[in-house]
Amino acid sequence: MVRPVIETLEQNGITRVAFQRLNDPAVIPLWFGEGDMVTPAFIREAAKQALDDGQTFYAHTRGLPALRDAIKRYLDGLYGLDIDPDRISVPGSAMMGVTIAAQMAVTSGDRALIVSPHWPNIEITYRVTGADVDVVRQRETEAGWELTVPEIVAAVRPGTRSIFVNSPCNPTGWVMRRDAQEELLAFCRERDILLIADEVYHRTVFDGEHAPSFLEVARDDDPLVVVNGFSKAWAMTGWRVGWVVASPRLCTAWTALSECFNTGATVFAQTGGIAALEHGEETVRTLREQYRGGRAIVERCLAGLPLIDLRMPEGAFYAFPRVPGLRDSFALVQGILAEEDVGLAPGYAFGPGNESHFRLCFAQSHERLEEGLRRVVGYLERHANRLDRITEMT
Ligand SMILES: Cc1ncc(COP(=O)(O)O)c(C=O)c1O
CATH class of the missing domain: 3.90.1150.10 (Aspartate Aminotransferase, domain 1)
Known part of the structure; x- marks a missing residue:
């Protein structure tokens, strides 16, 4: 059963x-x-106002256009990019973004490789697909937690169809450097392995405004899903709104899968997300x-x-x-x-x-x-x- x-x-x-x-x-x-x-109150007020304005109906399953535009502007400003808003989708949490991406990438008979130590839900979401999970663990060195791309690549096995990287990392605080991101992305591109980059802690670094993002080194059509969300940087854990940036070839499938998960994130909560991005620095x-x-x-x-x-x-x-x-x-x-x-x-x-x-x-x-x-x-x-x-x- x-x-x-x-x-x-x-x-x-x-x-x-x-x-x-x-x-x-x-x-x-x-x-x-x-x-x-x-x-913060200004985010709560925006969502309350949305409710009072009657924003209680189904909306686009990949997110309110106004929120996707706001995410585009936010990411463009932060990283100096010009992202096509059609590559952006709004799942009902970053966790759901990882889940949908994992569903796209792997199934029984495939393998997924997770950079570890890792948040437990990530492993579960891959295992639920039927795929086998391997991990490659960061090392504790005098300088801190470390992991090189050759070490990640050495852990790739025949059948590995997805690699998961969370930087800055929960639980170690490890941050992947830009040159390492470039190297790993080139490997995934060559092997057509879907790289899921979880960047929910992108604004929590103790040196600078943001951590290096895979978005800064990616081409539009790379086999890459960058997952992010509102929970951490804007203290919105209970709101359950995330966002992802993926290549255009994944967008149709994203719509179909998103329909079966929650048919898009809660609409008035998305309005809170717009306020967070526009006034939340x-x-x-x-x-x-x-x-x-x-x-x-x-x-x-x-x-x-x-x-x-x-x-x-x-x-x-x-x-x-x-x-x-x-x-x-x-x-x-x-x-x-x-x-x-x-x-x-x-x-x-x-x-x-x-x-x-x-x-x-x-x-x-x-x-x-x-x-x-x-x-x-x-x-x-x-x-x-x-x-x-x-x-x-x-
Ligand atoms: C690495 C990582 N990804 C995703 C999430 C979940 O984010 P959200 O609340 O948007 O689902 C967490 C939450 O702790 C996390 O640590």
């Missing part, structure tokens, strides 16, 4: 922890990818400053602690520390939740090789973040002589 691959799907490791104490005011939640700032900068402050708190509280091995992130708003000797990341975050009321995400959720890591989001307001980190450190110090023996049973 149910496809075997669906039956094998497990709850992702982040919600497995978080759903136990979701919305519990006693918990300092550092488990999800969001801060505690409500979407100050919001983007304010949020980035908030995240920069959060990053500094993480550095102050965690870097240099003998119990923790930490590479500071170049982008996004997560830290992904390693606890040397730890074997069971789920047990660690369960212990911290139970004893310290701090919510973290277990490393194992982000792919193989991450069992001694945990992820924390530093987008929260600074006082709560600092208190949360103080408690995490307290827990680690209390259990220092038995971190290798922490298991679910303890």
